[in-house]
Amino acid sequence: MDIHEYQAKEVLSGFGVAVPDGALAYSPEQAAYRARELGGARWVVKAQVHAGGRGKAGGVKLCDSDVEIHDACETMFGMKLVTHQTGPEGKGVYRVYVEAAVPISREIYLGFVLDRTTQRVMIVASAEGGMEIEEISASKPDSIVRAVVEPAVGLRDFQCRQIAFKLGIEAGMVQQMVRTLQGCYRAFTELDATMVEINPLVLTEDNRVIALDAKMSFDDNAMFRHPQIAELRDKSQEDPRESRASDRGLNYVGLDGNIGCIVNGAGLAMATMDTIKLAGGEPANFLDIGGGATPERVAKAFRLVLSDKKVQAILVNIFAGINRCDWVAEGVVHAMREVEIDMPVIVRLAGTNVEEGQKILAKSGLPIIRATTLSEAAERAVGAWKSDVTQADSMKVAS
Amino acid sequence: MSILLDQSTRVIVQGITGKMARFHTRDMIDYGTNVVGGVVPGKGGETVEGLPVFDTVEEAVAATSAEASLVFVPPPFAADSIMEAADAGIRYCVCITDGIPAQDMIRVKRYMFRYPKERRMVLTGPNCAGTISPGKALLGIMPGHIYLKGHVGIVGRSGTLGYEAASQLKERGIGVSTSVGIGGDPINGSSFRDILERFQDDDDTHVIALIGEIGGPQEAEAAEYIRDHVTKPVVAYVAGLTAPKGRTMGHAGAIISAFGESASEKVEILSAAGVTVAEHPAEIGAKIAEVMEAA
Numbered sequence: 001m002d003i004h005e006y007q008a009k010e011v012l013s014g015f016g017v018a019v020p021d022g023a024l025a026y027s028p029e030q031a032a033y034r035a036r037e038l039g040g041a042r043w044v045v046k047a048q049v050h051a052g053g054r055g056k057a058g059g060v061k062l063c064d065s066d067v068e069i070h071d072a073c074e075t076m077f078g079m080k081l082v083t084h085q086t087g088p089e090g091k092g093v094y095r096v097y098v099e100a101a102v103p104i105s106r107e108i109y110l111g112f113v114l115d116r117t118t119q120r121v122m123i124v125a126s127a128e129g130g131m132e133i134e135e136i137s138a139s140k141p142d143s144i145v146r147a148v149v150e151p152a153v154g155l156r157d158f159q160c161r162q163i164a165f166k167l168g169i170e171a172g173m174v175q176q177m178v179r180t181l182q183g184c185y186r187a188f189t190e191l192d193a194t195m196v197e198i199n200p201l202v203l204t205e206d207n208r209v210i211a212l213d214a215k216m217s218f219d220d221n222a223m224f225r226h227p228q229i230a231e232l233r234d235k236s237q238e239d240p241r242e243s244r245a246s247d248r249g250l251n252y253v254g255l256d257g258n259i260g261c262i263v264n265g266a267g268l269a270m271a272t273m274d275t276i277k278l279a280g281g282e283p284a285n286f287l288d289i290g291g292g293a294t295p296e297r298v299a300k301a302f303r304l305v306l307s308d309k310k311v312q313a314i315l316v317n318i319f320a321g322i323n324r325c326d327w328v329a330e331g332v333v334h335a336m337r338e339v340e341i342d343m344p345v346i347v348r349l350a351g352t353n354v355e356e357g358q359k360i361l362a363k364s365g366l367p368i369i370r371a372t373t374l375s376e377a378a379e380r381a382v383g384a385w386k387s388d389v390t391q392a393d394s395m396k397v398a399s
Numbered sequence: 400m401s402i403l404l405d406q407s408t409r410v411i412v413q414g415i416t417g418k419m420a421r422f423h424t425r426d427m428i429d430y431g432t433n434v435v436g437g438v439v440p441g442k443g444g445e446t447v448e449g450l451p452v453f454d455t456v457e458e459a460v461a462a463t464s465a466e467a468s469l470v471f472v473p474p475p476f477a478a479d480s481i482m483e484a485a486d487a488g489i490r491y492c493v494c495i496t497d498g499i500p501a502q503d504m505i506r507v508k509r510y511m512f513r514y515p516k517e518r519r520m521v522l523t524g525p526n527c528a529g530t531i532s533p534g535k536a537l538l539g540i541m542p543g544h545i546y547l548k549g550h551v552g553i554v555g556r557s558g559t560l561g562y563e564a565a566s567q568l569k570e571r572g573i574g575v576s577t578s579v580g581i582g583g584d585p586i587n588g589s590s591f592r593d594i595l596e597r598f599q600d601d602d603d604t605h606v607i608a609l610i611g612e613i614g615g616p617q618e619a620e621a622a623e624y625i626r627d628h629v630t631k632p633v634v635a636y637v638a639g640l641t642a643p644k645g646r647t648m649g650h651a652g653a654i655i656s657a658f659g660e661s662a663s664e665k666v667e668i669l670s671a672a673g674v675t676v677a678e679h680p681a682e683i684g685a686k687i688a689e690v691m692e693a694a
Contacts, residue, residue, distance in 0.1 A: 116652075121505070192501075194501065220651075222500035224475060265560060266648060267555070267556060267650070268557060268559035274680060275680060275681060277640055291540075319559045319562050321545070321558075321559065350563070351562065352542055
């Protein structure tokens with residue numbers, strides 16, 4: 001789960017990380033008001049979206065008056081900000097953060113991640129702040145400083161000092177750096193984060209260490225024990241198909257193709273999508289319906305897949321292990337009778353009681369295209385989709 | 400020989416009184432697994448499927464000499480249950496649970512290391528279907544009947560995709576020595592490399608099938624190990640050709656977040672190490688058959 005910059009700053013500030021003074025605004029007028037409240041003569045107006053690269057896309061504006069703030073906000077509010085991280089649809093700007101400008105002397109990159117190789121929390125830092133970490137890795141890999149945290153004792157102060165000195169931070173600011181690192185680490189572990197990124201962490205002209213930007217992502221599996229973090233979720237930043245799915249307890253990722261997928265098991269779902277691509281089609285989504293292919297679940301899955309208007313054919317691939325193919329077949333038939341479907345549906349069943357399952361599908365009288373192997377399923381799905389589309393096109397031409 | 404599990408291994412089920420746990424315990428007993436008891440705090444003294452239930456793993460081990468455990472406990476309590484098993488002297492633990500917080504698993508791995516190697520528990524999972532040595536024992540939730548007994552060792556991150564592979568093999572009359580699910584989580588008990596080492600040392604395993612997916616460094620780590628230490632032929636399939644970058648595809652660990660984590664990069668790395676890669680998931684069985692013919 002991702003949160004906004006202003007939320008990450010509030011969280012981190014609670015753990016002792018210094019952040020600039022700032023306030024949230026929901027309108028241009030409110031933004032100007034916030035600036036007056038903050039005082040000072042220079043502010044940064046930042047679009048609050050769940051994506052990086054906002055600056056280049058016009059989502060970050062330096063302003064010297066409340067007129068400039070108002071104008072910057074007029075453009076930003078309601079805009080779909082398109083950055084290299086958002087995809088072409090972009091993300092809607094509904095909140096803006098007004099921050100007191102800070103006199104920057106140096107910019108540093110600081111990140112905390114779950115490193116899968118060491119299976120530990122890892123700190124990644126670089127004196128090349130402001131650049132994206134992928135760019136730093138590619139162009140200045142030697143600038144990267146890493147530290148792995150020993151879970152039995154947590155982040156040690158000596159590790160923080162090592163990082164600070166390696167980054168060339170002057171002795172007078174090392175203590176602040178240690179406090180910042182420890183604060184981020186505590187937030188990371190106490191709140192079950194999967195990522196904390198401060199880019200840039202700035203050293204100011206008046207010798208302060210301040211987080212100028214902050215990003216945090218959290219472990220979805222741990223949100224049951226952090227209700228106050230779970231509350232920070234902003235659905236306006238999510239793909240609506242996926243919000244719908246997650247609200248219904250279904251594992252779904254929306255893609256761009258035309259062939260909808262309903263599969264049990266994440267690996268098998270990915271493999272099914274692969275076979276569609278290899279057969280010349282494009283999957284519309286990933287959907288893992290999990291272990292229980294009950295009629296209700298299968299119906300929910302059909303409705304979810306159909307809510308994507310681009311879908312023109314549906315491929316169901318269920319490997320019944322503990323489930324039985326006859327039960328699954330009943331579920332599919334029941335679901336198809338309940339949900340109006342006017343496109344090709346291809347069903348591949350495998351595993352326990354597969355013949356009984358196939359009989360149920362055949363006897364249902366529903367126009368289900370049956371397949372027995374994975375490749376057959378994908379070929380029939382792509383074939384049915386192509387001929388359906390051609391038919392529809394030729395009908396349009398005829399009329 | 401098979402690895403990790405056979406018909407003599409004494410197994411307990413943690414969380415045995417749950418609905419799913421009861422169902423799968425029955426299935427395991429029917430398959431021939433030597434299930435000797437269960438553990439549910441507060442339900443000590445009860446009986447499930449004719450087996451004694453204990454309050455703690457320590458008591459269960461003392462009473463039954465249990466060596467292996469199946470953890471069928473909900474996410475908020477699963478990590479604690481795994482650590483309890485490690486502490487009680489269980490040698491092999493399979494954790495089925497999907498949804499354990501990643502940082503809990505960091506602590507579990509660290510905890511397991513407090514014990515010296517001779518006493519240290521081996522863990523596979525979490526978020527896996529389990530381990531099966533066909534014809535001998537089943538420790539998990541897989542359907543036993545789709546496996547034939549034989550000489551192909553399977554190791555994979557996905558449950559149903561693993562069933563697909565086993566099923567394709569069975570269609571060709573090819574059997575499995577042991578199939579191990581390492582699970583779909585980013586922080587797991589055993590990596591591909593850990594299981595490959597066991598298969599390399601197992602006389603009963605002649606060919607190895609590796610079922611990978613996007614996300615994480617373990618396929619690349621496996622490739623290096625295979626290149627330097629594995630003499631038996633390895634066939635692999637990596638799921639997630641069409642997965643977009645940065646999105647979690649079901650499994651918590653199935654996310655492309657760094658270089659080398661996409662399916663195509665993993666295929667390249669594995670091929671370079673001498674692994675036969677099935678481009679198409681429907682070809683896994685056929686490729687293994689080919690490799691066995693050639694051997």
